[in-house]
Amino acid sequence: MNLERLYERLPYGVGMRLIDELVFWDASTIRCRSNNHRNPDNPLRCNNSLPSLCMLEYAAQSLALHGLLRMTSDNFGGEAMVATSSRLECEDIDVALLPGPLDIRATWRDQAGPLVCYTIEVTTDARKILSGDLGVLLPDND
16 A cells, blocks of 8 residues: 555644655554654754654654554544553664664554554664664444
């Protein structure tokens, strides 16, 4: 499925769409790429820099895309949200200064009721910027 078409089904305005490319996905994994971390108009920039903790939003958007791709129906039952984070490791750097593309990976680990757990990792040129676990709370579609 086309990345633009997927984003049309998510609550992100055009300026907040951080993922540039959907590299790979299957039932348990998604890999995305982005180059907009160097853009001066990146919506996550603060005082001309892009803190590495902002990579959580890149990971969250990849999870949202993965959720849509896993759906078998065109009917979207509501908005999911990141509800938990754990085991986060984050390098303290200005990501805007990194020359290579961002590689965003997420792996579906487990599900307990409406909570889906993913392991995430954001790297550039094999340098780990952020890793850890995120829990996504799915909408109640009953």
